Amino acid sequence: MKVALTLLASVLFFVGASPAFAIDVRAAVLRVDYQTLLPLSRYDVRPDDLGFAGAALADQDNNTTGSFMGHNYETVQVSTTPDDADAALDAILADGIRLIVVLARAEDLLRLTDRAAEQGALVFNAQAPDMALRDTDCRAGLLHTSLSYGMKADAVAQFAIWKKWTDWLLVHGSNPADVAMADAFRNAANKFGARIVEEREFEDTGGSRRTDSGHVMVQKQLPVFMQGAKDHDAVIAADATNYFAGFLPYHLWTPRPVMGSGGLVPVNFHGAHEAYGATQFQTRFDELTRRYVRSEDFNVWLALRVVGEAVTRANTADPMGVLDYAMSDAFELAAFKGQKVTFRNWNGQIRQPVLLYDGMLTVSVSPQEGFLHQTSPLDTMGLDRPESNCTAFN
Amino acid sequence: MRPFVLATALVAFASPVFAGKAFVSNERGNTITVVNTETWEVETEFFGGNRPRGITVSPDGTKLYVCASDDNIVRVFDTTTYEELPSLPSGPDPELFIIEPSGERLYIANEDDNLVTVTNTNTRQVLAEVPVGVEPEGMGMSPDAKWVVNTSETTNMAHFISTEDYSIKHNVLVDQRPRYAQYTADGTRLYVSSEIGGTVTVMDIAEDGAPTVVGKLTFEVPGVLPEWLQPVGVKVTSDGSRVFVALGPANRVAVVDGETLEVLDYILVGQRVWQLDFTADEKYLISTNGNSNDITVIDVEKEEAIKSVQVGQQPWGVVTIKD
Numbered sequence: 001m002k003v004a005l006t007l008l009a010s011v012l013f014f015v016g017a018s019p020a021f022a023i024d025v026r027a028a029v030l031r032v033d034y035q036t037l038l039p040l041s042r043y044d045v046r047p048d049d050l051g052f053a054g055a056a057l058a059d060q061d062n063n064t065t066g067s068f069m070g071h072n073y074e075t076v077q078v079s080t081t082p083d084d085a086d087a088a089l090d091a092i093l094a095d096g097i098r099l100i101v102v103l104a105r106a107e108d109l110l111r112l113t114d115r116a117a118e119q120g121a122l123v124f125n126a127q128a129p130d131m132a133l134r135d136t137d138c139r140a141g142l143l144h145t146s147l148s149y150g151m152k153a154d155a156v157a158q159f160a161i162w163k164k165w166t167d168w169l170l171v172h173g174s175n176p177a178d179v180a181m182a183d184a185f186r187n188a189a190n191k192f193g194a195r196i197v198e199e200r201e202f203e204d205t206g207g208s209r210r211t212d213s214g215h216v217m218v219q220k221q222l223p224v225f226m227q228g229a230k231d232h233d234a235v236i237a238a239d240a241t242n243y244f245a246g247f248l249p250y251h252l253w254t255p256r257p258v259m260g261s262g263g264l265v266p267v268n269f270h271g272a273h274e275a276y277g278a279t280q281f282q283t284r285f286d287e288l289t290r291r292y293v294r295s296e297d298f299n300v301w302l303a304l305r306v307v308g309e310a311v312t313r314a315n316t317a318d319p320m321g322v323l324d325y326a327m328s329d330a331f332e333l334a335a336f337k338g339q340k341v342t343f344r345n346w347n348g349q350i351r352q353p354v355l356l357y358d359g360m361l362t363v364s365v366s367p368q369e370g371f372l373h374q375t376s377p378l379d380t381m382g383l384d385r386p387e388s389n390c391t392a393f394n
Numbered sequence: 395m396r397p398f399v400l401a402t403a404l405v406a407f408a409s410p411v412f413a414g415k416a417f418v419s420n421e422r423g424n425t426i427t428v429v430n431t432e433t434w435e436v437e438t439e440f441f442g443g444n445r446p447r448g449i450t451v452s453p454d455g456t457k458l459y460v461c462a463s464d465d466n467i468v469r470v471f472d473t474t475t476y477e478e479l480p481s482l483p484s485g486p487d488p489e490l491f492i493i494e495p496s497g498e499r500l501y502i503a504n505e506d507d508n509l510v511t512v513t514n515t516n517t518r519q520v521l522a523e524v525p526v527g528v529e530p531e532g533m534g535m536s537p538d539a540k541w542v543v544n545t546s547e548t549t550n551m552a553h554f555i556s557t558e559d560y561s562i563k564h565n566v567l568v569d570q571r572p573r574y575a576q577y578t579a580d581g582t583r584l585y586v587s588s589e590i591g592g593t594v595t596v597m598d599i600a601e602d603g604a605p606t607v608v609g610k611l612t613f614e615v616p617g618v619l620p621e622w623l624q625p626v627g628v629k630v631t632s633d634g635s636r637v638f639v640a641l642g643p644a645n646r647v648a649v650v651d652g653e654t655l656e657v658l659d660y661i662l663v664g665q666r667v668w669q670l671d672f673t674a675d676e677k678y679l680i681s682t683n684g685n686s687n688d689i690t691v692i693d694v695e696k697e698e699a700i701k702s703v704q705v706g707q708q709p710w711g712v713v714t715i716k717d
Contacts, residue, residue, distance in 0.1 A: 334548065
């Protein structure tokens, strides 16, 4: 107890009215934009300021706190194509910035991280859900504020088990990302005792999307595709590329709840989330950006708030100083999710609750009650310490 | 004849003239529930504005002030007739406030605008707006009325505002999501609860009002996940010997020794316990329980819950008066 108190006292700073340490904190958001097809729903069309909006709010929040500390925050926003990404990163580094939030796919993210590491920069992954980034491909200079496929799948699995929907029909897409997501659901079924009674692949043939005839074709094709399956309690959809799962809930052969990429979807954040004081976050975000928040915005906000916490509490904006503080026991951050979020010190993943979202509401939040863990219930989702092959943080 | 006498006696007993009242703001129900603090019966419920949260009374007990968060005003009611009186300007999204002992100035936390608004309750004019940290919430006042302490939930600071010139003189970093600030009656100590940090920061207050952090309360309940021990409302007995801390989703009120800062007990109350207030005689402590839509009455001396009373939808704050 005495030890704990001393330790706590050492992270408490008494701050006088006049700023003691002036720090200018410069960060960047680097967003790689890919050629993609339109999403199924126009609600999901990417806003031009995706991710950047989260940075704008984080700067505003951090600067309000900074005004009492003599800290000033500025975040540069850069969007680029995959081909120009390296040059864009070089320009950011040449500008002297060493704290970089990246929105990119795994392959590009890793290359950019390694390039940034050569200059001693710290990178935050605010988008890529791939497991390898938290496992064999992990990097000491790479922290993850985005959810992994494993965290998402485990969040859904816990809810399904809690509902006693233990027999799953797994339907996955044919793109590599869909297959990776399906893997996460197989793993989750194994981990929590669900049974995948059957698997089906819905091939991406590049058909019509949200044109007038799209839903007509879907209404005929999907039920036929889904018929004759073994008895199941729920349909688990792995469609990371978002081309069919959105249609699943009302186009099944056997009526069953759909979870995963359609129906009940695991997300980091969404614009209707109000619990845990999130209403205040939402009103601030809406007012600043004139739109609803997306997970990518939240991931960027979270990354920059991590930086802000390190600057406020540990008086450092040095990339390694931020990393050390973020990975230390002293670090904790409130993120409108009902409990503090912290980092897994074995792979740099932020541990946080996962919202289960039906497109309108937060239906539930995982981890579910009764899923216990020896250190944190949050570690029941995603790669836990004993499963991790990451050695970069050792 | 006899039954008549008995009836008269009963009426006299139940009459509000002799009993105190508790006013409970119901955040989702948009109402104020009035509870008789002798009989613990609900007397009435009336419209309290949209999203009523912070609730307090004028020092003379005649006026009830309610932060109507979604109306962006402080609504005012007569504590006897429950009639609505002219509102006070509050700045946007008022959440919690504190009134000075003279009853003149009301200090209001504007959660959406990172401001503390100072309003004169007589002239109904805004006297000052003090910029504070992100998501200001908790409001405490030193007994000598020289200091107002505001806590900002996302900046994680307690801001010490001088009531003389409305400027911030001290900022103290505390743990994540500070919710409430409570001075002891003698003004020598301040407690600040941190909901997500799971702690209460204890500060000693010097003669000149300067704070020094001297310790931190932490909580532990067997069978309850540490994540759910989220301190919110704090009240201290007038002799400073006992500190009561509402622990949110842990559904408990912690009883803390004000001297040793040791947690002595946890009193089981309703679900998502939020704010607290003593009755005027300090015999009872009332907790609002947001998820079970009730209040719990705690016997302060025995340190045990004696009763729960169903109120409106999502009770948030509570204030008592003696009639």
